[in-house]
Amino acid sequence: MSRSGHSGHFGFAGTHTARPRVFMPILYSGLKASTMVVMKIRYVNGAKIRNTTNTDFAGFATHVYDAAVPTGELWIEDYLKPEKDLILHMAETEKRYERRSFAFIRARLQKEALARGNPPPFVKKRERRGSLTIVSVDGAVVRAHLDPYFFLGGHDLVYSYIPKNEIWIDARNYPKDNRFTVIHELHERALMARGMDYASAHDYAIAEERHHRRKQGVARFTNG
Numbered sequence: 001m002s003r004s005g006h007s008g009h010f011g012f013a014g015t016h017t018a019r020p021r022v023f024m025p026i027l028y029s030g031l032k033a034s035t036m037v038v039m040k041i042r043y044v045n046g047a048k049i050r051n052t053t054n055t056d057f058a059g060f061a062t063h064v065y066d067a068a069v070p071t072g073e074l075w076i077e078d079y080l081k082p083e084k085d086l087i088l089h090m091a092e093t094e095k096r097y098e099r100r101s102f103a104f105i106r107a108r109l110q111k112e113a114l115a116r117g118n119p120p121p122f123v124k125k126r127e128r129r130g131s132l133t134i135v136s137v138d139g140a141v142v143r144a145h146l147d148p149y150f151f152l153g154g155h156d157l158v159y160s161y162i163p164k165n166e167i168w169i170d171a172r173n174y175p176k177d178n179r180f181t182v183i184h185e186l187h188e189r190a191l192m193a194r195g196m197d198y199a200s201a202h203d204y205a206i207a208e209e210r211h212h213r214r215k216q217g218v219a220r221f222t223n224g
Contacts, residue, residue: 039062040072040074041076042074042076043077044078045078046059046079046173047174047177049066050180050213051218052222053221054066054068056206059076059080059087060076060077061075062074080172082140083143083144086143089109089112090109090113093105093109093112114145115144115145119144119146120141122138122145124136124171129186131165132165132166132186132189133166133167134167135167136169136178137170138172142168150168150170151170152169152178153170154168154185155167155185157189157192157193158198167182180209180213183208183209183212187204188204189201191204
């Protein structure tokens with residue numbers, strides 16, 4: 001689940017994200033010393049967090065976004081460690097332009113962070129699910145070439161770079177955790193297809209996801 005939309009070469013269907021982002025101060029070497037804020041980077045198992053304290057956790061967070069993150073720390077999902085430079089660029093850009101709209105920030109990152117040219121092959125697997133296709137993709141390629149905010153998964157009613165009737169799932173995430181991302185995206189998309197707005201559909205999808213995490217015995221939620 002990614003974060004907010006905007007128009008552009010690889011545009012988005014709305015002005016929202018699958019999982020809302022926040023502004024995170026960190027140390028970024030490209031800034032002047034007077035603007036730097038040092039934070040401790042901790043790599044975490046995102047699946048465990050989604051099964052305990054925050055089912056909406058995706059990609060990275062600070063205390064501002066997730067109260068479980070100690071003040072002064074930046075948590076990054078461990079499977080994103082090879083993409084640390086991109087994550088730090090994103091987090092610092094959010095902080096630097098925290099008074100600007102998310103559309104502005106995303107456009108800025110597309111200009112600064114996305115690789116030029118066509119992406120290399122990134123589709124790993126396709127699976128039909130009724131009228132939809134579940135597509136397993138290399139999320140690192142998607143983040144580098146299409147959308148730096150692509151985390152966990154997304155679908156065509158939110159992201160215009162995703163073809164019609166497709167749901168994309170990041171193959172770099174933990175395989176056992178991805179089954180719940182599929183449930184989330186299917187539920188969210190079904191509600192939006194019936195006319196529900198994204199924010200409401202996302203909330204219902206989180207509830208559905210939590211239900212299935214409990215039902216399959218992997219969840220130990222600390223917040224109900």
